[in-house]
Amino acid sequence: MDHGSRVVAARTRQGRRGMSAERYAQVRRLFVAACELAESEIGPFLDQACVGDPELREELESLLKQPRLTTIIGTSSGDTPHGKVLSPIADLPRELIPADIPVDAARAAKPWRFSPGEIIAAQRYKILGPLGGGGLGEVYRARDRIMDQDVALKFLAVGQTGGDPACSRFVSEVATAREVAHPNVVRVYDIGQLADGEVFLSMEFIDGEDLASLLRRAGRLSPEKTVQIARELCAGLGAAHHQGVLHRDLKPSNIVIDADGHVHIADFGIAAFVPTAAGEIPLAGTPAFMAPGLFHHKQPSKQSDLYALGLVLYEVATGKEPFGGVPADGLQAAAELVPPSVLCPEIEPGLQRAILQCLEEDPSRRPESAQAVAALLPG
Amino acid sequence: MKSSRSSRASQLLERFDPGERYAGEQLFADVYAELRALAARYLHRERKSHTLQPTALVHEAYLKLVDQTGVDWQDRAHFLAIAAHAMRQILVDHARRHRAAKRGGNRHRIALDDSLAVESRRDVDLLALEDALTKLTKLDPRQAQMIELRFFGGLSIAEVAKVMAISKRSVEREWTMVRAWLRRELGRGDAA
Numbered sequence: 001m002d003h004g005s006r007v008v009a010a011r012t013r014q015g016r017r018g019m020s021a022e023r024y025a026q027v028r029r030l031f032v033a034a035c036e037l038a039e040s041e042i043g044p045f046l047d048q049a050c051v052g053d054p055e056l057r058e059e060l061e062s063l064l065k066q067p068r069l070t071t072i073i074g075t076s077s078g079d080t081p082h083g084k085v086l087s088p089i090a091d092l093p094r095e096l097i098p099a100d101i102p103v104d105a106a107r108a109a110k111p112w113r114f115s116p117g118e119i120i121a122a123q124r125y126k127i128l129g130p131l132g133g134g135g136l137g138e139v140y141r142a143r144d145r146i147m148d149q150d151v152a153l154k155f156l157a158v159g160q161t162g163g164d165p166a167c168s169r170f171v172s173e174v175a176t177a178r179e180v181a182h183p184n185v186v187r188v189y190d191i192g193q194l195a196d197g198e199v200f201l202s203m204e205f206i207d208g209e210d211l212a213s214l215l216r217r218a219g220r221l222s223p224e225k226t227v228q229i230a231r232e233l234c235a236g237l238g239a240a241h242h243q244g245v246l247h248r249d250l251k252p253s254n255i256v257i258d259a260d261g262h263v264h265i266a267d268f269g270i271a272a273f274v275p276t277a278a279g280e281i282p283l284a285g286t287p288a289f290m291a292p293g294l295f296h297h298k299q300p301s302k303q304s305d306l307y308a309l310g311l312v313l314y315e316v317a318t319g320k321e322p323f324g325g326v327p328a329d330g331l332q333a334a335a336e337l338v339p340p341s342v343l344c345p346e347i348e349p350g351l352q353r354a355i356l357q358c359l360e361e362d363p364s365r366r367p368e369s370a371q372a373v374a375a376l377l378p379g
Numbered sequence: 380m381k382s383s384r385s386s387r388a389s390q391l392l393e394r395f396d397p398g399e400r401y402a403g404e405q406l407f408a409d410v411y412a413e414l415r416a417l418a419a420r421y422l423h424r425e426r427k428s429h430t431l432q433p434t435a436l437v438h439e440a441y442l443k444l445v446d447q448t449g450v451d452w453q454d455r456a457h458f459l460a461i462a463a464h465a466m467r468q469i470l471v472d473h474a475r476r477h478r479a480a481k482r483g484g485n486r487h488r489i490a491l492d493d494s495l496a497v498e499s500r501r502d503v504d505l506l507a508l509e510d511a512l513t514k515l516t517k518l519d520p521r522q523a524q525m526i527e528l529r530f531f532g533g534l535s536i537a538e539v540a541k542v543m544a545i546s547k548r549s550v551e552r553e554w555t556m557v558r559a560w561l562r563r564e565l566g567r568g569d570a571a
Contacts, residue, residue, distance in 0.1 A: 024518040031559070032552045036524040207537070259535055 004109030009157035014108065019059075027059050034064055111274035119145075121192050125153060125202075141205055151189065155198060174201065175328040177269040180243050184236030186256065186266040201270070208258035211316070215252055223346050225261070230313050230351060230377055232263035237309060238370035239303050245269050248300050251310035252315060306373060310358025310366075315353060350378040396476040410458070413440045437462040437532050456538040463532025468508075470531070474505045511564040515557075522557045524549065 019027075030049050034042050042064065050057035058114045125142040131152060140154040170191075177188045187204035194200070211229075215221075221229065232253070240247065247268050255266040278371055314322040318339050340347050354376035360366045367373045417436050440462055441455070484562040508530075521543065528534040528542060536554065540547040 019518065021518050028519065028522075028553075028556055031556050035552070037557055062558040063556070066562045156536060259537065 003150075008356060010194050019065045027056065027063070030056075030060055031063055034060065121200075124192075125151070127153075132303055135269045144202070147283060152186075152203045152205045153192070154201045154203060168205055170218075173269045176243070176245050180240045180268060182236055183241035184232045184263050184265060187239055188268070188270075190223070203266070204264075206256045206258050206264045206266075208256045208264070210253050211257055211312070212252035212253040214257055215315060215319065218319075220344060221316050223317070223344070223348050223351070226313065226379065227316045227348055227351055227377055228261070229263055229316055230354065231374055233265065233309060233312065234370040234374035234377070236265045238374070240265075241370060243307070245302050246302065247308070248304050250305055250312060252312055255312065271363060301363065301368060306366050307374065308357045308372065309370070310355050313351070313355050314340055314359070317347050317355065348378045350376050385465060398490040406458075407461050407465060410440060410462050411445065411469070413444055414465050415469050437466050456534060456541045459534050460542045461539065462529050463534065466531040467512075467527055470505055471509045474509075505564055508561075511561055514530075514564070515560070522553055522560075525543055525553060525557055526561065529554070 023370050030046075033049075034035060034045055035046055045061060046057050050060065090114055120127065122147065124145055126145055128143055129151065131139040131141050132342075140153045142151055142153045143149075144151045145207075174188060174191055181187065186206060189202040189204070194201055208230050209276040220226075237247065237250070245248075245268050246264065250265065254266045256266055258264060314320075320338075320343055322337055335355075337359060340352050341349075357365070357367050357376065358373060367376070405532060417440055436457060441458055441515055444458075512523050512526060515526070524543065525539055528539050534542065536550050539554075540550045543550070
């Protein structure tokens with residue numbers, strides 16, 4: 001529904017000048033509700049909510065068209081370790097739901113199997129709330145009632161483990177990942193199973209925000225912050241490599257930044273068992289963050305992890321995905337790599353060198369190890 | 380080496396309770412003094428192209444003033460809330476004096492520090508921000524406070540929730556609105 005936009009602009013300016021606190025509260029209520037909707041639902045929602053009040057509609061439209069760093073409320077969070085929290089309208093406090101929104105329809109779309117307060121796995125865990133969707137499967141924050149601590153529970157693709165925790169490859173991956181104890185690596189605790197056979201992992205709960213959502217919100221990070229993050233990523237990656245654990249799917253959405261700004265790398269070695277939001281199981285890794293060789297069924301290696309590290313750091317430093325986010329799968333002509341300094345002139349030269357070396361197409365030309373990358377960093 | 384202000388701030392913070400006026404006022408005065416000294420140093424060095432990161436100053440003041448060991452998380456949030464308010468006053472006063480001296484030219488730009496991330500692209504004109512904040516205070520004082528806490532104090536969503544005694548989800552929702560509103564307001568100011 002498009003009204004003549006010039007007329008609209010004039011009227012909106014007028015409307016705003018005289019806005020009262022009551023009017024603002026009304027706008028706020030509707031704005032918040034609209035943010036919970038999919039892009040395609042917003043128009044019809046405004047049609048209904050603003051019947052007979054074009055000024056209200058224009059006010060809302062002018063706010064909704066602002067770039068929302070938080071594209072959907074809840075993706076920004078600042079508090080969810082694993083990124084996007086799906087926030088159906090049903091989760092809104094009652095007074096924020098406009099009367100004419102079909103709450104049941106919104107609730108039906110809710111993909112989470114467990115609700116806060118539910119106790120699962122032989123009374124052991126109390127679900128506190130959903131944590132992540134995205135590329136991470138279903139993840140919950142839960143209270144471990146025996147150990148009396150908060151943990152993250154990650155549900156895995158049933159098909160991939162055959163619903164059988166004894167699936168030897170899975171167990172051995174987790175057993176190895178569990179050996180990695182480092183402040184920059186999310187600790188894996190244990191494999192668990194529900195009565196219906198479903199398998200999950202319990203892991204350290206980090207109170208923070210994943211790097212993907214931080215970058216969505218902030219664009220890029222400052223040069224100093226980028227170097228600090230680079231340093232900690234190298235430390236975590238190096239410790240895992242030292243234990244013989246490859247990450248295989250390093251990307252911003254499985255890097256968590258805690259409240260003090262420190263890095264925690266999640267999902268070491270278990271990428272292959274984690275379903276995506278669409279329920280698909282990645283072959284291994286996420287295309288845009290995979291090293292070129294991996295598409296041709298070459299073995300993942302320390303160097304393929306370092307390539308992914310280069311991609312991550314590039315995005316942190318510049319706010320843009322290198323190669324325009326096109327996967328290096330050889331299916332499309334490789335885009336030219338724009339040096340980070342073109343996008344962010346104040347980047348530390350040492351960091352730029354480290355990034356470019358990690359992004360060498362030939363694995364043998366990438367740095368030897370994560371420590372070698374760290375050595376290139378300034379300071 | 381700890382200044383006398385520093386140990387006093389720690390003590391005041393321990394006792395701090397929003398209802399207790401004396402501790403609150405004394406703490407504000409101390410924080411204000413410390414921040415002013417820090418800001419003066421930065422602003423003195425400031426060049427035209429240089430942007431100031433208020434939350435960096437606030438955190439620096441926190442490190443200087445508060446004995447880290449005895450302070451719990453909630454105290455920290457409260458300290459930052461007080462410091463955010465002080466920081467806002469200092470910066471706005473400074474910008475006003477500056478503008479008076481320069482007759483409008485060379486307005487001050489600050490980097491809006493949205494928790495961890497500081498990016499130069501999001502610099503805003505401080506006095507335009509102050510105008511917008513004053514306006515928003517009349518429409519929705521809580522949202523205005525949220526901006527103060529986030530931009531001038533560098534409080535995280537969780538810390539804002541704590542200080543304002545509301546849920547993190549509520550802060551997130553409000554924050555989306557606040558940002559959209561502010562972007563529109565400031566965008567308009569620039570165009571005019």
